[in-house]
Amino acid sequence: MLLVACSGGGTAGTGTVVYSHSITGALHLKDLDTGEQRQLAGGPTGAVAITGDGEYVAFSRGDRIVRVSDRIGTITELPLGGKGCAPTPVWGPNHSLSWCISEAGGSYTGFLPTIGATPRRLSAHRVVASADGSQIAYLALAQPGGPSPRGDLVVENADGSNRRVLRADVDAMVIDFLPDGQLLVQDHPTDFTYAIQRIDLASGSTTDLGPGGVNGLATPWYQVSYSPDRSEVLTGSNHELLALNIATGARRSLAQVPADGTIGSAAFIDRDRVVFTVHRDMSVSDIGMFRESIQLGDPGGQITLVEEATTNSSCRVIAIARAAGYVASTCGGATLATLDGQILTKVQTPFDPLGLSADEGGVVVVLMDGTVSYLSRHGELIELARAVSVFEQSPGADTGLQPFAAYAP
Numbered sequence: 001m002l003l004v005a006c007s008g009g010g011t012a013g014t015g016t017v018v019y020s021h022s023i024t025g026a027l028h029l030k031d032l033d034t035g036e037q038r039q040l041a042g043g044p045t046g047a048v049a050i051t052g053d054g055e056y057v058a059f060s061r062g063d064r065i066v067r068v069s070d071r072i073g074t075i076t077e078l079p080l081g082g083k084g085c086a087p088t089p090v091w092g093p094n095h096s097l098s099w100c101i102s103e104a105g106g107s108y109t110g111f112l113p114t115i116g117a118t119p120r121r122l123s124a125h126r127v128v129a130s131a132d133g134s135q136i137a138y139l140a141l142a143q144p145g146g147p148s149p150r151g152d153l154v155v156e157n158a159d160g161s162n163r164r165v166l167r168a169d170v171d172a173m174v175i176d177f178l179p180d181g182q183l184l185v186q187d188h189p190t191d192f193t194y195a196i197q198r199i200d201l202a203s204g205s206t207t208d209l210g211p212g213g214v215n216g217l218a219t220p221w222y223q224v225s226y227s228p229d230r231s232e233v234l235t236g237s238n239h240e241l242l243a244l245n246i247a248t249g250a251r252r253s254l255a256q257v258p259a260d261g262t263i264g265s266a267a268f269i270d271r272d273r274v275v276f277t278v279h280r281d282m283s284v285s286d287i288g289m290f291r292e293s294i295q296l297g298d299p300g301g302q303i304t305l306v307e308e309a310t311t312n313s314s315c316r317v318i319a320i321a322r323a324a325g326y327v328a329s330t331c332g333g334a335t336l337a338t339l340d341g342q343i344l345t346k347v348q349t350p351f352d353p354l355g356l357s358a359d360e361g362g363v364v365v366v367l368m369d370g371t372v373s374y375l376s377r378h379g380e381l382i383e384l385a386r387a388v389s390v391f392e393q394s395p396g397a398d399t400g401l402q403p404f405a406a407y408a409p
Helices: none
Strands: 016-020 027-031 037-041 046-050 056-060 066-070 075-077 083-092 096-103 106-112 120-122 127-129 135-141 151-157 164-170 172-178 182-190 193-200 206-211 232-236 240-245 251-256 261-268 274-281 290-297 303-308 316-321 326-330 334-338 343-347 351-356 362-367 371-376 381-386 405-408
Touching: 016 046, 016 056, 016 381, 027 056, 027 381, 037 066, 046 083, 046 405, 056 083, 066 096, 127 172, 135 164, 135 172, 232 251, 232 261, 240 261, 251 274, 251 290, 261 316, 274 316, 290 326, 303 326, 303 334, 303 343, 316 351, 326 351, 334 362, 343 371, 351 405
Parallel strands: none
Antiparallel strands: 016 027, 016 405, 027 037, 046 056, 056 066, 066 075, 083 096, 096 106, 106 120, 127 135, 135 151, 151 164, 172 182, 182 193, 193 206, 232 240, 240 251, 261 274, 274 290, 290 303, 316 326, 326 334, 334 343, 351 362, 362 371, 371 381
16 A cells, blocks of 8 residues: 655655556556556556546547546547547546547547536537536637638537527637636737637626636646635736736736736635746747746745746646645746745746645655656655656657646645
8 A cells, every 4th residue: 555654744655646667658547545456448548637536537548549437447439520639638527528639620628527428529629617607608619620710609419409699709718717607718819919808608608808818727727817705816917916806897906027027827716815837938039948937925025036947848737725725836847936936945846736735745746757756845755656757768659649647735
């Protein structure tokens, strides 16, 4: 049984890790609470995603057909005529699943309303489900394989019934269903402008909340960043981060950066504090160069630098442990810092994040050599499993099927 105690409380042995085995490429599940491990599917496997409750795993094999397995290895194929493509399948409410389908005529979205339902093929690049999974909204593209991003903004039941066009022939992206029967949308009326809108699902009426894009943490699908009470979302210009009230359209300034900096993804820490990435253009003549950093903004307008990447390397926020009081980020290695910017631990090893542990004692990551590990807030790095590495060819691996590991707390 793998249950490793970490100093200061918490364990590395909670939750579920699924991974493509480093030698065979077969899909394995490891229950970190019991230490039990089993093979779910033969290799090569990859494009692995797990539901938040750890009950189901989506994956692909070399044929790029998306499949779903339960925890004991009962597998269902979801063939819809085309092959899977990037990004990785994404789980949604009510065990719904979205994935990309690649065909000669263009790219589509496969959508599974829930486990056991009939999968659907939609002329869309993004499908958003309501919190209970009963409805979906998406931009039905007029030319899925063509250059135009325009289409009809559609809302319907998850099974395709009760289909309604809310707005016709627009270039827009559905952000989220709101709890009061409305839809939050990011419109793209011109090449260089964005507008945030609220659409009433009953009447179809649109309320314009003003200009700006919606900034969220970097995820497989675009994700909005809400305030803790979900009354506001983050928006803003390149140099200013604003809190937008969804009901009234009122805006509050939360952070500003100098003119040579551009704010990227961002998230609320609490109502008045934010963490965000900053991109600075450092190009000289025709030589392109940039520097990225992780920064914190507080209610008084003070900006605190957490870490900065080397030239031409990217940064991103991994997770916010609000109860434990730290932010996990990466600018190549891993940094865990307190909410006022004090470094708790820093690891130089490059990795990809898989998730925050349930007790917020650390984060689960996969190193570049394929080692799935637990990084505690105190700097301990504990090996959990060995997955396929994109940098190390394995006999049974298909390195085109990324990612090769996923974690559910």
